[in-house]
Amino acid sequence: MTHWLISFPSAAMRIPEEDLPDVVRDSHAMVRRAKDAGVWRFGGGVDEAVEPVRVHADGGTDRGPEAGLTHLDGGFAVLELATREEALVWAARFAAACRCPQELRAFGAGSEAS
Template identity: 40%
Template sequence: MTQYLIAIHHLGDYDPFVAEDKAMSRDIDALNDEMKAAGVRIFVGGLRPASSARSLRAQPDGEVLSTDGPYLETKEHMGGFWVLEAADLDEALAWGRKAAVACRAPVEVRPFH
C-alpha cells in the first residue's frame, strides 16, 4: 500500500476560527472518523496561517538565513493535511474528493516515494 498526502489549500488570509463554522467542523470530524474506521488514516494536522511561518535558507557560506513568512509568496497556502495509506491512486482520490467537500476548499493528492 502506498502513502498519500491529501493537502487542503486556503487563501492567504484564511483564518479557521472565522471561516470554519459548526457544520464544516462536523463534516471534517465525520471524515476523520470515517478514515479511522477504514484504517487508512496515518496522520492528520491543521496548520496555522502562512503568516506564522518562518523560512530557512542555507547560504553558500554555510550560514542559514531565517526570514519571517512562508517560503513562497502565493495567494494560496496549505492549511492542513492528512497522510493516508491507500491501495492505489483511485482510492486516494476518492478520499481527496471527500476532503474537498468537507473542507470546502481545493485539495491536492500526492503519493509519497
C-alpha cells in the same frame, strides 16, 4: 501501499462564516472515518500564526518560505492506500467535507520515513 497527501490551501476555503461550524464538524467526521477505516496516518492544519523559518545545515535560519515560493497553509491529511483510485475517492470525500477542492499527491516509494 502508498502514502497519499490530500491537502488544500487556505485560499480554497471560500465559504460563508456561518457555514464554518458545519465544515469543522464534517471534516472532523472524515478524519474519524479515515481512522476507523485504518487508512489515517496523520494530518492537521498549518498554524498560520507561526511564521515559517528555513533551517540550514549549519543550524542557521532565515525567516519565511524559500524566495519566490508561496507559503504553505491550509489543511492536510496523509492516508495509506493501495491505489490511486482509492486515494481519489478519499480526496473527494474530504473535498465534500471541507467544501473545497483537494490536491492529491503520492509520496515516493522506498522512503526511509515510511
